[in-house]
Amino acid sequence: MAKDFPTREENYSQWYNDLVIKADLAENSAVRGCMVIKPYGYSIWEKMQAALDKKFKDTGHSNAYFPLFIPKSFFSREAAHVKGFAKECAVVTHYRLKNAEDGKGVVVDETAKLEEELIVRPTSETIIWDTYKNWIQSYRDLPILVNQWANVVRWEMRTRLFLRTTEFLWQEGHTAHETKQEAIDETMLILDVYTDFAEKFMALPVLKGVKSESERFAGAVDTYCIEALMQDGKSLQAGTSHFLGQNFAKAFDVKYLNKENKLNYVWASSWGVSTRLMGALIMAHSDDQGLVLPPKLAPIQVAIVPIYKKAEQLEEISVKAKEIKKLLEARGISVKYDDRDTYKPGWKFAEYEFKGVPVRLAIGPRDMENGTIEVARRDTLEKEVLQVADIDRKVEHLLAQIQENLYTKALNFRNDNTYRADTWEEFTDLIENKGGFVYAHWDGTAETENKIKDKTKATIRLIPLEDDKEEGKCILTGKPSKGRVVFAKAY
RNA sequence: CGGGAUGUAGCGCAGCCAGGUUAGCGCGCCACGUUCGGGACGUGGAGGCCGGGAGUUCGAAUCUCCCCAUCCCGACCA
Known part of the structure; x- marks a missing residue:
């Protein structure tokens, strides 16, 4: 599948592009700048979502969903915000097509012009604050701790799979608070959530900090971020958390009555991470043999490959393999037993290696005789033959070790650079x-x-x-x- | 939007400059057989409006013009 694959040394950006495509993570679509996230890539994203979503819920947040379209006028309410995003907005102007006069295809029906154009959201602050205005009257309505998983569109001039695409997936949290301090605390809490996620799940060490004025989110008072170092020595912004002050509350007139019966503007935060994290994950750990995934985000954590000559051998091996699969699954490990007869073991080895599956087990006739199993780990490419007894516990331990090792390697790399x-x-x-x-x-x-x-x-x-x-x-x-x-x- | 390049089978490419039978090659795909502990091999087979349109010519993948698309560099980018 992926033999002619450049090394990082030879051509880092080609290495990245090829990796994304050949590991079946994503591909370019018929729509310029927009990607198709393929099942294998999407299942990694789903794992990221699941882990983050749990963290959001555990810290008191709820999910909701707001519209894809935003009335144009909403954008101009907050001056800095519109200035920051105006240049990259997709605009919906019409709502109907008709058959072309010359019979060739369809054209926009000019009579179906929208009274007010709609912007395809590049982010949702405006529509959300316009909504929050109706939700908030008193301090008893606060805080509002809402997150949404959504797609957004930013019309980028130049795109790269996962790192910068015209449409991308993300989560955006939008919170409203009584006091400035509460909003700041929320901003920092989420920064810690992101940091913890990056380090514990992605095995990616990050720096935490605040952005300078020129890198600040359009409409924020302060933008906090986590930054990770990629293997080519470039930094990647992996997440941002914004303290919005009262900017949006004032722009959308969102006030609440406090206990003293006085009207105040609410304080706000917003925060997000996107499918860009996929790019960070890929570039942080992968090597010249292909993708390397941390066990906690790997769609398949263990692949089992049978080695056999005859059908009877396969049958016998399959019984053992399925038994091991069950044991591993009982420990919450995701396992793929690959008994396809259409590919040879060597081919399968190469494929799982390229796709970054953390652990590969191989069982052949020799193992059946000796009560052993071959265990190969992706991060170090080491192989060893172990006694099959207790293999589930051994593999569980190995997965934890791999997770740890990837983090340590990435941390050492960052320290060295x-x-x-x-x-x-x-x-x-x-x-x-x-x-x-x-x-x-x-x-x-x-x-x-x-x-x-x-x-x-x-x-x-x-x-x-x-x-x-x-x-x-x-x-x-x-x-x-x-x-x-x-x-x-x-x- | 400027500069450069490329469009030929699912993918990667050759052929074009010096127009001439049935457009090739590698990978992949399908069938059968032998294989199976690190990307197997043999035999047979399927698959092409040569990016689109117009022109030159007896004849165009090949020459000319126009169009379209994609990629790279730049500008742009929380």
């Missing part, structure tokens, strides 16, 4: 020749940030939250800096 720069020369050298995260001083102005971006293509990924604030001088202007920020080239 995190630098400090004190001069402009050091900085440009690191950005150009090494990549990775570079901690450096910055004078705090958008102007300097932009100049650095123009000169090096590196941007401020985040301002660390609770780093020891060390004073210094801006690497570009030499002006005073209150603390180091994290620079990197980014996706």
Whole structure:
């Protein structure tokens, strides 16, 4: 299936593109910039959804669903918001087609023009705050802790599977609170939820921080984020959580009566992660042999391959294999027993390897005689022959070990690719020749940030939250800096 | 929207410059047989409006013009 596959060294972006397609995760569709997420890829996304959804519910949130379409006028209510999204909105102007006069196909029926155009949501703050206005009258209605799983559309000029597509899937949480502090607490709570998810499920270490003004969400007071380092030394924003202040409450006139019978604007947060996480997952762990998936997100955690010559052998092996499958499933492990006769064992080995299945078991006639089984792990590509007794416990343990190992490997990689720069020369050298995260001083102005971006293509990924604030001088202007920020080239 | 390139079988490509029988090759696909502990082999077979349209010509995948689509670079991008 995937023999001619470039190494990361040879061509990193080709490696990524080929991996996504050849591992059956997604493909380009007939619609420019929009992808088809294939069953194998989608089942990974479903696992992500399930884990995140549980975390949201466990922290008191409920799911709801708001419309795909947003009246155009809603967008202009919040000035910064419309400015940020105006350039990438799909607009619905008509609601009917008709047969073309020349009989060739259909054309837009110009008489069916919408009174007010509809925007296909690039995010849902506006429609949601217009709705919340009706839900909120008193402090007793607060907080509102709602999340929605949805698709959104942002008309991107250039797209890449999972990393940037015109339409993508995500979740967006939208909360309303009595006080500023509650809204900030919510923003930070979700940042921790995302961090925990990235580290525990994706095996992906992330940096937490706040965005500089130029990277801030359109309409937010503060945007917090988690950033992860990919194997090519570029940073990927894996999730954002915004403290919206009272911006949307004021734009949509959402007030509540407090206990003192006084009207106040509510305080808000919004937060989201998207199918972009799939890109992060792929680029964080995979190698030149293909996809590597952390056990907690792998659709198939264990593949069992029988090795046999005759039909009677297969029958005998199948009995044993199915027995093992049951034992593993009893421990909550997802298992695929692949007894297809249409592919040879070697082919199957290569396929499961390429698709990142964490553990592969092989049973052949020799094993049947010796009471053994071959166990291969995807992360290290190591193989060993174990006694089949107690195999379910051994595999369960191995899966946990793989999960741990992937995280450690990714963390070591990040540590090895995190630098400090004190001069402009050091900085440009690191950005150009090494990549990775570079901690450096910055004078705090958008102007300097932009100049650095123009000169090096590196941007401020985040301002660390609770780093020891060390004073210094801006690497570009030499002006005073209150603390180091994290620079990197980014996706 | 600028610069460059490419459209030939499901996928990847050759053929085009120097027009000429039935358009090839690899992978994949189907059937049968032998195989099966790291991507098997043999034999036979199916599959093409050569991106679309117009033109030149006795004759066009090949030459000319127009159109369409895709990819790469740039601009753009919470």
